[in-house]
Amino acid sequence: MLRGLSRASLAEVEERFNAVAGSADLGSLADELFAVADLFDREHGLRRNLSDPARPAAQKAQAVRVLLEGKVSGAALETVIAAVSAKWARSGDLADVLERLGVIAAAAEAEAASRLDDVEDELFRFGRIVASDLELYRTLTAPGVPAQAKQELLGSLLAGKVAPTTLRLISQLVVHPRGRSLDRGLEEFGYLVAAQRQRLVAVVRSAVELSEEQKRRLATWLRTSYGRDVHLNVEVDPRVLGGFSVHIGDDLIDTTIAGRIEEVRRRLAG
Structure with a gap:
């Protein structure tokens, strides 16, 4: 998870990425960003040099041009230049961000x-x-x-x-x-x-398969509760013994019989 300085830098790099990705082949862009992230993972010295906050941004940008120009698309090159020009809390964040943007490019292709x-x-x-x-x-x-x-x-x-x-x-x-x-x-x-x-992901565990109407009603209730659309990943698990549980991030909504039994056990143990 990115923190502090790296989180602020991510916003800057994403802005540049969004500006150049619109006209790009998004699938190819994703592959290129993955490849560069993997390169930085393998070449520790290169990654340290390109993420060193003491080195001038222009110098790092020039190094990236020499390394990648003609080997990746213009959109990928501009994204990597923006990434090495930013400042990161740790050198590994540089590769993390490039992979993250690769996933976003791939997701945008799927959305299109x-x-x-x-x-x-x-x-x-x-x-x-x-x-x-x-x-x-x-x-x-x-x-x-x-x-x-x-x-x-x-x-x-x-x-x-x-x-x-x-x-x-x-x-x-x-x-x-x-x-x-x-x-x-x-x-x-x-x-x-x-x-x-801009959707949340809810992992739903139920003893039986939910009907489409039940999924719709649950999604509507969660959207009202969280103020955002929620995508349901539903897993049938007989161990829940009835009812259902919903995980959204760190939140757990548990209406299962198994969950109630476990709660009673915890209280008795306490």
Whole structure:
């Protein structure tokens, strides 16, 4: 999570990104920003030099032009220049911000294709699939499995079955985890995708599948409560024993029988 100085710098870089991304090929822009973020992750010395607040911004911008001009699009180049010209609380924030903007570019592409809802749902469902298949999880997260093999596995599983943006985002997380667990990365990307429409994400657990009318009423109630649109990721979990629970950020709304039993246990233990 970005804090203090880095949060203020992010706003500056996002402003420049928004100015140049409008006419760009958003899918390609996402790939380019991911690639530069991964480059900065690998080349620690380069990242430290380009995030050093003591170095003049113009000098760092020139270094980026020499490094990337002709190799990435103009929009990607301008975004990276804005990023290295800003000041960051820690050097790792530079790569974090470029990856974050890559996710935003990918989400904007999905929105333009009217597939943003699909991407949100598919990221969530893929997380549930991986969580329930230990062998698949181990293969996708094992450091010893070559990146090419992971890409091919994802292609065989997902190509043509999910939105191109979904495959792009999952591939980034699997091939370049950047110190995150896969489930944490899927959660982070899911929130960034939802933010494309300024929406909150609610994880709903219910003993039975909710009807479309129940989902609509729940979404309306949450929108009224939080003052923002809420995207529902619904998971059927028989362990809840009836009712449902809703997680939104740090908030938990628990109407399940299992939750009430646990609350009684906590009170008795206290």
